[in-house]
Amino acid sequence: MFHPSTERLIDYWRGKAADNGVPARTSVNPGDFLDLLPQVFILGRDAQGRHPVRLAGGFVTDLHARDLRGEDALGFWTLSQRLEVKSALEVARRRGEPVVITADIRAVGAPPVGMEVLLAPLTGADGQADRFLGLYQPIAMIQRLMGRPALELGVRQIQTLGPANEESPRLRLATLHGRLIA
Template structure:
């Protein structure tokens, strides 16, 4: 994880899973992550091709200048990027282990903002791991995006679900052996 806020949400998620099982959606208390809420989102898996926003923080919505509730998270991505994100979300839920990506958000006038997006699996009310607690964390100043909505999001690197002994695919040495750079559709 590149950003302190991403690491903070990971620590919170780890606290929720003290028993070693995937935390439940009902375990997430907004007041516990109050400082992160502007960029936090929650997804629900409907099927493989539909990971729908249940909620999205105000700062996240302001960057895109739109409301996300009931929209498909995969619609933020194009071509191969959408395929990679879909696979990442599916593997995050199947393995009940966090994952993350580094992406580039672009405005119509080509301003660019690097972002880190983290995904933390949760159990829904039926006891099935079908929810994702997410964080959309800008890695740079967002000033250039005032009155300029993000119109394209493209992948830069993927950090798949961690394997035992690793945090988000990063070893104790700080190397990321599982990180994959991705090519964007042209």
């Protein structure tokens, strides 16, 4: 179970998938999730396996305290975990499924802050997955960073979610006042 904003963008991504595949970049309308735009970003993928930031919302750029356009997003992660994140992106791209990385935002002189990073592949005009729709969703109080910029992200867990045609599991009420509800 993820943060409701993460779940919402996953559901949006799944809803845009055509023929049980990966959604096209052109099918994503930022107007459909205006309240999440500060936390949203788009990554590209070039031939060298780099993942340059194409667009980044205000929260994302403020967190890193710089313009991120053109930067390789793998550089945001701890050096020892970059290969793991790169592998997760490649698996997500090949399988046509989103990935959620539960991470720690690390800044100098501040305790780490938990965050979910959603990375969901998108296809270009040629039908190849060449972009990722991303979301930075804090899962702890971001104020703990005391306004300090993120130096790096550290991986806690990486979860793949299955292709667009799979429904995410939903919780159901099983009891009420101690009695089983059928």
